[in-house]
Amino acid sequence: MDFKKYVIDNLVSLTGLERETIENAVEVPPDEKMGDLAFPCFPLAKVMRKAPPLIAKELAEKFPAGGAVAKVEQAGGYLNFFFDRALFAAEVVDGIKAAGADWGRSDLGGGRKVLVEYSSPNIAKPFHIGHLFSTAVGNSLARIYKHLGYSVESLNHLGDWGTQFGKLICAYKRWGDREVIEKDPINELLKIYVKFHEEAEKDPALDEEARGYFKKLEDGDEETTALWKYFKDISLVEFNRVYDMLGVRFDSYNGEAFYSDKMDEVVEILRDKGLLTESDGAQVVDLSELNMPPCIILKSDGATIYATRDIAAALYRHRTYDFYKNIYVVGTPQALHFKQIFAVMKKAGWDWSEGCEHVNFGLVKLPGKSMSTRHGDVVFLEDVLNESIEKTKAIIKENNPDMEDIDEKSKKIGIGAILYTFLKNSREKDIVFSWESMLDFEGESAPYCQYSYARGRSILRRAADIDYSDADMSKAVSDEEYTLLKQLNAYGDAVKDAAERNEPFYVNRYVTNLAKSFNKFYNTNPIMKGDVDEETKKARLAITDAVCTVIKSALYLLGIETVESM
RNA sequence: GCGCCUGUAGUUUAGCCGGAUAAAAUGUGGGAUUCCGAUUCCCAAGACCGCAGGUUCGAAUCCUGUCAGGCGUACCA
Numbered sequence: 001m002d003f004k005k006y007v008i009d010n011l012v013s014l015t016g017l018e019r020e021t022i023e024n025a026v027e028v029p030p031d032e033k034m035g036d037l038a039f040p041c042f043p044l045a046k047v048m049r050k051a052p053p054l055i056a057k058e059l060a061e062k063f064p065a066g067g068a069v070a071k072v073e074q075a076g077g078y079l080n081f082f083f084d085r086a087l088f089a090a091e092v093v094d095g096i097k098a099a100g101a102d103w104g105r106s107d108l109g110g111g112r113k114v115l116v117e118y119s120s121p122n123i124a125k126p127f128h129i130g131h132l133f134s135t136a137v138g139n140s141l142a143r144i145y146k147h148l149g150y151s152v153e154s155l156n157h158l159g160d161w162g163t164q165f166g167k168l169i170c171a172y173k174r175w176g177d178r179e180v181i182e183k184d185p186i187n188e189l190l191k192i193y194v195k196f197h198e199e200a201e202k203d204p205a206l207d208e209e210a211r212g213y214f215k216k217l218e219d220g221d222e223e224t225t226a227l228w229k230y231f232k233d234i235s236l237v238e239f240n241r242v243y244d245m246l247g248v249r250f251d252s253y254n255g256e257a258f259y260s261d262k263m264d265e266v267v268e269i270l271r272d273k274g275l276l277t278e279s280d281g282a283q284v285v286d287l288s289e290l291n292m293p294p295c296i297i298l299k300s301d302g303a304t305i306y307a308t309r310d311i312a313a314a315l316y317r318h319r320t321y322d323f324y325k326n327i328y329v330v331g332t333p334q335a336l337h338f339k340q341i342f343a344v345m346k347k348a349g350w351d352w353s354e355g356c357e358h359v360n361f362g363l364v365k366l367p368g369k370s371m372s373t374r375h376g377d378v379v380f381l382e383d384v385l386n387e388s389i390e391k392t393k394a395i396i397k398e399n400n401p402d403m404e405d406i407d408e409k410s411k412k413i414g415i416g417a418i419l420y421t422f423l424k425n426s427r428e429k430d431i432v433f434s435w436e437s438m439l440d441f442e443g444e445s446a447p448y449c450q451y452s453y454a455r456g457r458s459i460l461r462r463a464a465d466i467d468y469s470d471a472d473m474s475k476a477v478s479d480e481e482y483t484l485l486k487q488l489n490a491y492g493d494a495v496k497d498a499a500e501r502n503e504p505f506y507v508n509r510y511v512t513n514l515a516k517s518f519n520k521f522y523n524t525n526p527i528m529k530g531d532v533d534e535e536t537k538k539a540r541l542a543i544t545d546a547v548c549t550v551i552k553s554a555l556y557l558l559g560i561e562t563v564e565s566m
Numbered sequence: 567g568c569g570c571c572u573g574u575a576g577u578u579u580a581g582c583c584g585g586a587u588a589a590a591a592u593g594u595g596g597g598a599u600u601c602c603g604a605u606u607c608c609c610a611a612g613a614c615c616g617c618a619g620g621u622u623c624g625a626a627u628c629c630u631g632u633c634a635g636g637c638g639u640a641c642c643a
Contacts, residue, residue: 027585029586030586030587030588030589031586031587034586038586040585042585042623042624045623076586077585078585078586122643159643162642163642163643164642164643256643279640279641280641281641282640282641284640284641291568291569292569292639293639294640295640296640296641298641299640299641300641301641303641305641305643306642306643307640309643331637332570332571332636332637332638333637333643334638334643335570335571335637335638336570336637336638336639337643340640360571362571362572362636363637365636395605396605399603399604399605400603413605424579424591425578425579425580426579426580428571428572429572429578429579430572430636430637432578437578440592441605442591442592442605443590443591444579444590444591444592445591447605448605448606450605451603451606454603454605455602455603455606458602458603459602462602463602505580509580509590512591513590516590519606519607520606520607520608522602522606522607523598523599523606523607523608524607524608526602527602528602529601529602530602544602565603566603566605
């Protein structure tokens with residue numbers, strides 16, 4: 001039985017209002033004591049020409065007694081509904097038991113294709129803490145869309161093309177030493193890259209030389225191509241090590257280079273449609289009517305630019321996947337760039353470009369400065385993850401010296417803690433990096449949720465020989481139990497909200513609140529201890545089981561793993 | 567200069583398609599556990615929601631102005 005639907009159905013027949021009006025008006029009261037659902041009667045005042053409290057009072061009297069709704073109350077201009085707790089509890093617990101990890105899943109997506117482009121690090125540069133924002137958000141969104149029945153492709157749009165490679169090749173030719181690089185690839189490449197920028201400031205001719213190398217690369221010169229390939233290979237080894245730690249997988253690693261031979265067509269199409277104009281020697285699409293700077297398609301030297309590549313990529317993706325949504329999880333600083341290329345695609349008459357969406361996020365800053373690869377001001381992601389794992393290990397050893405599989409557990413908990421901090425607030429907020437806050441496991445954190453799960457599992461292990469599959473849920477109607485059950489029921493809504501706004505933090509907040517309610521529940525409602533009667537014990541075990549299922553599922557959507565004990 | 571975003575308890579944030587006492591965490595001060603594992607739970611203090619106007623029965627939420635900060639503003643990505 002759908003409790004909300006039951007309330008709405010009755011309100012529709014009682015008031016004679018449009019179903020949609022009622023659906024939009026019905027809300028969850030700010031305080032549980034006020035009820036489970038509320039109907040504000042204010043909008044009815046004008047139509048019915050009566051004071052809201054009076055309307056509420058009349059409706060309360062007319063509302064059918066019994067069934068899913070145990071009690072209806074008038075409170076000021078509000079009509080408050082209280083569900084039948086036992087009925088509700090049985091409904092939720094049975095639902096979760098039947099659905100398992102699929103609880104909260106829906107067919108909203110109907111198999112439609114959603115592309116999520118995320119992570120997208122630059123080859124030959126360190127995978128730093130800033131990249132985790134895109135990686136964590138993108139990975140989570142991919143899982144959330146899957147949960148909602150979409151067919152998802154995870155795309156890693158590697159930064160493996162562009163003038164920067166001219167710079168790197170130039171730097172390598174001058175100061176590179178293959179043997180040194182083999183030992184610590186990314187660090188050494190970063191060193192010569194930083195040196196390049198330092199030297200280029202003194203000698204601008206270096207920039208010219210770098211552009212020359214990139215031109216050679218674009219023209220397919222053998223030696224430079226071999227170098228480029230070498231940089232890419234050693235970089236991917238490093239990146240994959242981090243992705244393995246994070247449990248992140250991609251369906252495609254087609255980066256910018258992949259689209260390098262697909263840009264001519266884009267240029268031709270835009271030219272044919274009469275969209276290209278010359279400006280200061282460059283070929284651009286004028287966007288002044290949209291109050292935007294022009295979008296450069298070909299630089300004055302005839303070379304392509306990232307806008308060209310992104311448009312080529314979008315066209316390729318449309319042809320390859322016929323996507324419903326094409327999501328770019330890329331930082332806010334590139335907001336204008338995406339607005340521009342989306343505008344160009346629209347002008348080109350590509351209706352499908354409506355499905356393109358830039359999901360932006362804030363900056364990860366170092367205290368007092370921005371992170372800058374050029375200046376070498378970076379914090380390596382791998383270092384942060386390892387530090388977090390070490391800290392977790394120390395905590396476990398202190399609390400529980402005999403714990404098994406400490407290494408594996410520390411990894412899941414330590415990495416979960418880092419992921420959590422990137423997924424706990426709305427995306428657009430900047431994150432100021434500090435070891436202290438990054439390694440803070442107190443309060444709202446992944447370890448808090450993981451601990452709740454582990455405790456729940458521990459209790460279930462103790463109850464291994466009890467069959468609670470036929471639990472009488474009318475034994476589980478305390479406030480704590482009821483609160484918990486309502487939250488379990490709301491899982492699907494949290495996932496939908498997260499997808500609707502492309503904000504994983506809705507799931508994060510959901511699972512944290514669920515864990516909190518569970519902690520309170522088992523602190524106030526004994527399960528396996530004391531003289532709890534058998535029927536109550538079964539009902540509480542059934543709830544505990546359901547909670548564990550949902551915590552695990554929700555954490556999975558965030559890319560965070562669970563442990564059976566910690 | 568112009569565009570976009572942000573400004574809510576000491577700190578980090580939620581709430582922002584208007585509604586019932588502005589919600590959490592952390593920090594601070596107190597308390598619970600003869601322990602289903604204390605990485606737990608409970609209580610308290612703490613906010614003129616940047617500022618000023620306006621719309622409305624009602625504004626943290628919408629509009630206007632203003633101040634502060636961030637990002638962007640054509641041949642890097």
